[in-house]
Amino acid sequence: MRITMGESDGIMWKFLSEVQRKTMTAVLDTILPAGNGLPGAGQLGIGQYLDRVIGESPEMKNLFSAGLSSITMASEEKLGMGFCELGDEDKTNLLKEIEENDSIFFRNLILHAYNGYYTNPHVLKILGLGARAPQPQGYRLESDDLNSLQQVRNRGQIYRET
């Protein structure tokens, strides 16, 4: 019997099993699909970010264990196949049902998917921010022509005397 270690891809996964990683990748690509020059969240590997966040908290482990399980079960029971095998429209509709039935899990899924995706350096680069933090470089801004304030000055005092 060959045992595959969680680190077979070089990453020390904290929570997601090999099967769950595949489901999570498909879920993330449904939540944040590719488009407008940006990759899908699953394709980009945001599952790794979620794995780290979930792995830090027993409550989150419990929530996502049950949540991912509910996605898998719903897919197999209603559509007779695993979530990863569904077409895009079926995936979206199924997740909408999960969102309605399990709002706490889904809210956390969206929160961390958005957080992980929009702080990813690859995404930040495509959005024009550069693959960097705001400091220490900062940004350049030109100073302004203040002549348009003359219109405000011409109106005169607008505060009340006492």
Next chain:
Amino acid sequence: MATNSSDVLIIGAGASGAACAWSLADAGFNVTCLDQGGWMDPQSYPTTHLDWEIHRQTDFHPNPNVRKLPEDYPVNETDTPIAPLMYNAVGGSTIHWSAHFPRLHPSDFRVKTLDGVADDWPVSYQELEPFFDLNDQIMGVAGLQGDPAYPPKPKRQTPPLPFGTPANVLIKGFQNLGWHWWPSDTAINSQPYDGRPGCNNCGPCDLGCTIRAKASTDVTYWPKALSRGVDLRTRCRVRELNVGRDGLVNGAVYYDSSGTIQQAKADVVVMACNGIGTPRLLLTSKCGRYPNGLANSSGLVGKNLMFHPYTMITGFFNEPMEGYKGPSGCSITSHEFYETDRARNFIRGYTFQVSRGTGPAHVAQGGKESVKIPWGPSHREIFSSRYDRGVTIVVAGEDLPEECNQITLDSTLVDSDGIPSPKVNYRLSDNSRNMMEHGIKSAAEVLKASGASEVKGDILTRQTGWHLLGTARMGVNPETSVVDKHGRSHDIKNLFVIDGSIWVTAGAVNPTSTIQALALYISDFMKNNARHILD
């Protein structure tokens, strides 16, 4: 238990505590200051990290109930639509602030006389002017003199911060409508000043300024105060003030940084814990002589809590706004609707601050306008229409004082040292509601006049209780106020309050400039009357 004695003991090392400590030490007084927070290390602020946006949701969240740092204390916020926000550290809430630095208007000190509501302050704008100016010099203000919304002010310490595309776009709207606008007075260096560099436009000022261009009191007042010999003790949490047999305060009992109980003695005690921390400690310090808490013969300690109700309206444009460049909270402001106009269905008024952009994660999660971008097939297109396309007008309204809006001691919630937590009871008045509705419509009008294709956001925003005012109000009459015009308790002549608690009315602007001017004004009184304080 170690004991020691000083001339003045200040509780709180934030905006007002720092100003007072410096002023008194500069005049030769022996000053001790206690704060339950510690020194911040600017190099460790989140803006140097790629995941800076996420820190705003966790350890750098403005709400202590979310942040839950060791120096935070829990606040019962179940009975208020506005959540109180504050920070315990050397620098206090100025660590997190966006450095808006407007003054109150002269009319804000005469609300009863001019508008027939609330009360007049026992001090005037004119009396505070020298202290506003002094405070500006120490904090460093970027801006432009000549604003017709105010009496003349001296030249600001540095020129206005660059507007960036967001403000430049909105200036067109203000000009089209003929409405007032002006570069915001901001406590951020636009150029090097007083040994601190000019701003490099990194964006998220609320996460702390790694380069110290933003004026928090740990980098402005405190170095000067320490060089004048102030004994600043950090991570020291005051449990109660002590009262002697003569009915005067004589110091405080506190837990030091190792958790050991200590006593600090002083001839004069100054409260600088702001509108929630100050009444909390005064009420907690009740004793045989003062069973309703200290300084509370009027019954008003904790009452008349005022916030500034806030709403945030975002206009979306079809061109990049580059809103990630520049101090995110500050660019230009409008006082078009500040003064009372009897033709409207509310008294008093509000201001606009034109806010720059926000990060992509924040936009996806709903942005300042709190409208989450849906997941799934529509996400990309909606995100593209919102990210770096939005300019937010932040509308701040004036609250009126109402006794039912108050801080009390919670019956069960305590902090990690067993000290009772504060409970906030607050509701928005009809006047405030009408005012905010008017503000939402006006903000939408200027955004559309600027060319916005879409406008979003029309709710009272919850996480906006930065300004904590009114809970130990000033006044001439001891039956209707807690402290006199010099911040001195009517009941206990060596107990002073110098923070936002002493405000009589709230105005419609960020309060820190006026809080600090008052602190300096009160410090001046203390210096000039030191010999007679205990008479």
